Amino acid sequence: MxxxxxxxxxxxxxxxxxxxxxxxxxxxxxxxxxxxxxxxxxxxxxxxxxxxxxxxxxxxxxxxxxxxxxxxxxxxxxxxxxxxxxxxxxxxxxxxxxxxxxxxxxxxxxxxxxxxxxxxxxxxxxxxxxxxxxxxxxxxxxxxxxxxxxxxxxxxxxxxxxxxxxxxxxxPPLRSAELQKTFEAAEIPPQSAQMLRQLTNSVSQAQTLMADNWLPQAAEQLWRWFDEVVKGEPRSFVAVQVNLVGLAKDAPQQGVLLDLVAALFQDLLQLHFEVDAESELSFGQYQSQLTALTATLNASQLVAATELALTAKRQLASNISFQNVLEGLTLKLWPIFQHNA
The missing domain is CATH 3.40.50.300 (P-loop containing nucleotide triphosphate hydrolases)
Incomplete structure (x- = not known):
């Protein structure tokens, strides 16, 4: 417009x-x-x-x-x-x-x-x-x-x-506090606004991602996958095809889901290094679980996992299928989390 x-x-x-x-x-x-x-x-x-x-x-x-x-x-x-x-x-x-x-x-x-x-x-x-x-x-x-x-x-x-x-x-991205208020003023729930401010500065795009409750559903399924991945659960590999692939029906949704994967691991890094974590977390609703997880991991594990998450979207842009990107990421993350401190 x-x-x-x-x-x-x-x-x-x-x-x-x-x-x-x-x-x-x-x-x-x-x-x-x-x-x-x-x-x-x-x-x-x-x-x-x-x-x-x-x-x-x-x-x-x-x-x-x-x-x-x-x-x-x-x-x-x-x-x-x-x-x-x-x-x-x-x-x-x-x-x-x-x-x-x-x-x-x-x-x-x-x-x-x-x-x-x-x-x-x-x-x-x-x-x-x-x-x-x-x-x-x-x-x-x-x-x-x-x-x-x-x-x-x-x-x-x-x-x-x-x-x-x-x-x-x-x-530069808009300031988080102002963006949070903007999204909430557009009747977007606070937890979803926290995630959205890491994805877009646009209210119209935020509302598109919220249509049919897509973003909350994507976040919930992504968290289930993540929780199984860090535990080394083989079910996390199956969850890619069963739960995540069906959610991301087109290229834009696939890109957003991979952005959320990266944001989740960046939350872990922020909590580990105590970088203004409380106000900047994308997945603030899972803060207690993420904080507990950081206590079991060292910095090198967290950095390695985050680097893998950040490269996933580049792989998608290289014409690797969304399912293959997430399955490959899952397999690469398992060894990192098998050696929890």
């Missing part, structure tokens, strides 16, 4: 005030680069900053470094109707070949109304290899007064060549 014409700066002032100030300065000094990669948790402000930059560049009445939000250009940008701002977003699971052709043709065209063009590519990690390579050619050989903004919540899925040829702007 588009923000109204005066909302982008307000949203950014709350979410990413430092980045807003930085780009005010960059544009005022005419130092805008030709390609940026905006990366961070979904909902951290990437799209709002991209739209703000568009309004700032095209606004007819800039006041104190801010677009006025009410001129014809700003209104058209807010409505997604400006001919010199090309926005591409995935349809389904990827950015398709016809979108790539459109993108390539637009790269070669001059601006329709002025002397500047702006490209905004949402979920840029979902570009096919051919799409990414087409974009790489533009990044390596920019022509004219053109800027590309690539937005992603999964930088690890971007081609290294794209990353190395763009200016990468990291969007």
């Amino acid at each position: 588009m923000a109204t014409t005066d909302q982008y700066a307000t949203i950014l002032a709350a979410k990413q005030p430092r980045l807003l100030a930085a780009f005010q300065h960059i544009i005022a000094q005419q130092h805008l680069a030709h390609a940026y990669l905006f990366t961070g948790m979904e909902g951290a402000g990437q799209l709002e900053l991209a739209r703000w930059i568009a309004q700032r560049l095209f606004c007819l009445h800039v006041v104190d470094g801010q677009p006025d939000g009410t001129c014809e250009e700003c209104v058209r940008i807010a409505n997604g109707q400006h001919p010199d701002i090309v926005t591409v977003a995935p349809t389904g699971q990827s950015i398709h070949v016809d979108q790539v052709r459109y993108l390539k043709s637009e790269f070669t065209k001059s601006a329709v109304e002025g002397n500047r063009k702006l490209f905004i590519i949402e979920d840029a990690e979902k570009m096919t290899a051919s799409a990414a390579n087409s974009l790489l050619k533009f990044i390596e050989e920019p022509s004219g007064n053109v800027t590309a903004l690539l937005l992603t919540a999964n930088k690890q899925l971007m081609l290294p060549t794209i990353i190395s040829r763009t200016q990468v702007i990291e969007f």
Whole structure:
């Protein structure tokens, strides 16, 4: 859903005030680069900053470094109707070949109304290899007064060549306490909000994950699997196919479930090293069980287990099936927990 014409700066002032100030300065000094990669948790402000930059560049009445939000250009940008701002977003699971052709043709065209063009590519990690390579050619050989903004919540899925040829702007996650209040204000239960703030900064995505009680069910089944894994129970291997695979019906849900696996092991690390654990735990409802478990494990065991959990999502991105990723993780974790102190 588009923000109204005066909302982008307000949203950014709350979410990413430092980045807003930085780009005010960059544009005022005419130092805008030709390609940026905006990366961070979904909902951290990437799209709002991209739209703000568009309004700032095209606004007819800039006041104190801010677009006025009410001129014809700003209104058209807010409505997604400006001919010199090309926005591409995935349809389904990827950015398709016809979108790539459109993108390539637009790269070669001059601006329709002025002397500047702006490209905004949402979920840029979902570009096919051919799409990414087409974009790489533009990044390596920019022509004219053109800027590309690539937005992603999964930088690890971007081609290294794209990353190395763009200016990468990291969007820090929103502060946990504020995000917790935001989710709870959207009528999300506190325990689920604790998990969600490690997954997204977006209320709409959080509500999608809560639909049909999916997230609480996923957390419960994941905990059962985890509890069996740390005990070396062979049933944990069976639980992958019986309980977890059926929960993750598509790629986004599979990614979220693996993010939750990583968050669970990170909870263990936080409790072991006493790193602000009480306020930051994703699985706060299991704090007593996790605390008891940390007493039976040493730091090297915890670090090894967490590293395995963190690599699981990268394996999924390498076209290893979700079931194989989780079964492989289960088998690798058993030996670590067989030597409890």
